[in-house]
Amino acid sequence: MSFTPVTHTCQYNEEEGSMRMFLRGRPVVLYGPSDLDGLDPGKVAPPPQNKLKLEWVYGYRGKDCRNNLYLLPTGEIVYFVAAVVVMLNVEEQCQRHYTGHTDDVKCLAIHPNKLIVASGQCAGHDRIDARPHVRVWNSVSLATLAVLGGSQIERGVAALSFSRADGGSLLATVDDAPDHTISVWDWQRPDKHCLADTKCSVDTVVAVEFHPLDRNQIVTCGKNHIAFWTLDQTNMLYKRMGVFESRDKPKYVTCLGFNPNGDVLSGDSNGNIIVWGRGTNTILKMVRGVHEGSIFTLCCLKDGSVLSGGGKDGRVVMFDSEMNATGMENVIEGHYGGVRVVAEGRGSQIYIGTTKNCILHGDLQLGFTPAVLGHVDELWGLATHPTLPQFVTAGWDRLLQLWDGLSHSTVWSKDIEERAQCCAWSSDGSVVAVGALSGRWLVFEPTSRDLLASHHDGNEPIQTIQYSPDNKYVALGSRDNFIYIYQVDDNCSRYSRLGKCLGHSSYITHLDWSEDSQYIRSNSGDYELLYWNATTCRQITNPTSMRDVVWATNHCPITFTTIGVWPEGADGPDINSCTKSHDGRLVATGDDFGKVKLFAYPVTQPKSLCHAYGGHSSHVTCVRFLPDDSRLLSTGGLDTAIAQWIVD
Structure with a gap:
């Protein structure tokens, strides 16, 4: 055999039309179609002409963050999820995004x-580009x-606050490191000068606020403490x-x-709720038992009244x-979670961010309806409808949610009482299966x-589930190394x-059906590509006999047509998800580094250029195109x- 070595840990055998790719030093031999003209493995494939543009981000981070919901003069609410700060106009249902961050955004502050x-x-x-830092930006431009x-x-920024008494020339930050350093920045100076910093507390710090009337007064609070700071003339x-x-x-002093x-x-x-006299560190007044459990937010309204929000009891209470x-x-409905933050809207409107990653809007008299819904635990399941611009997601939070990709709304959300790992539509769109x-x-x-x-196969997670194109079968790949195949009757x-x-020696990660519903190919955790006769459940041990099979999908990242999606020196688990557009022109991948990548299909060149996009702050667990290929969906795990x- 004459293998031609190339730089991308791949060797091409021209006689066989095969590529030997190495993942973690393990060789994987992939056979191209029999009519393949001589592949030049040294050639660099260009990126696709199409590019991606972020249109919408579903979700909100209220589970473990505070003070992260505000109303802007534009009528938009501003909040964050993953590495994106979102500006949402609830009435007009449009979003804008600030995408300057490279990892989880943890806190937010608004200038006076x-x-x-x-x-x-x-x-x-x-x-390298993900050092913890603060970004100050203009919400209009x-x-x-x-x-x-x-x-x-x-480690990260735990809390932020602009000065208010002097028009916002200073910015206070608290570091999430063990010593919780408090720093004060003259952020408008060209050198972004840090005026002062000192160790704040060995205990957790959850909030920092400049006093609205005294430029040199700052308050911090957290575990076992509230601290009153003075920034002197030196x-x-x-x-x-x-x-x-x-x-x-x-x-905890929580807000x-x-x-x-x-x-x-x-x-x-x-x-x-405790009232501390201005300029003192002593208690003026205490209002006991306002909430059952922690108070997560105090919102001081323009008219001087105060709203408090309960993290456990879900109550919003008004004081003069x-x-x-x-x-x-x-009281907000329990399935939305507790109250994490309350923000004043226009008129009597208020916005509520919840501990279950929802944003509600309404008022105290008429109640609240959701403006943003999200998942609240690790998210892996994503499947797009075969004909409609809809998709489902399923996560470890036991939620199965149906979304509309055109109206950007939640059609419904259902507690399925199981921690979900994957989901799939039947080929006719009549049912949704969840593993x-x-x-x-x-x-x-x-x-x-x-x-x-409802069925049970093994005691390990169902990693992937796919219906055959003719809707007569469904295949399930399990973490127990087996693929289970079922016949489907009575309208699914x-x-x-x-x-x-x-036959697999490791857990099943991905699988594809052939267009004629006769065959399955599958990838596993140890980077195998195996083929199966679907009706007999027998392995096809001669991969060359499968080289001209036409596959309905390309969810398996380890195939001949996706060689180039693997970066040089790639580790097998680096790519979590792969999908081909329905028109066969594009491939998208989601990886462990928070990136969504877009390639021209087929990606048979070991050296293939792509467009890469950030926004997720965790491993990207699944990518799928809507049926008309106008949009791509991606889910972030954590x-x-x-x-x-x-798709432009």
């Missing part, structure tokens, strides 16, 4: 002029005005701890606010400017949401097992975000 935004990110993983702390912030920071005296000291005369308000984990209860309150971590798999009718069938409501395919890209 309401136009400038500061957003802080955490450190990335194994990426989306131009970046300043980048702060790239060499000084260790730019030194001095701290006085809040004195709780004989009163019950809370485990801050200010009443019109400059007193500091704090909410805590005991459900109490003297912290007397007004009797006005509302779970328990080895159970479920089939639902998408209009009624009724459960039509009855399933009878044909058998299981044995970031729980769903990104919708226009």
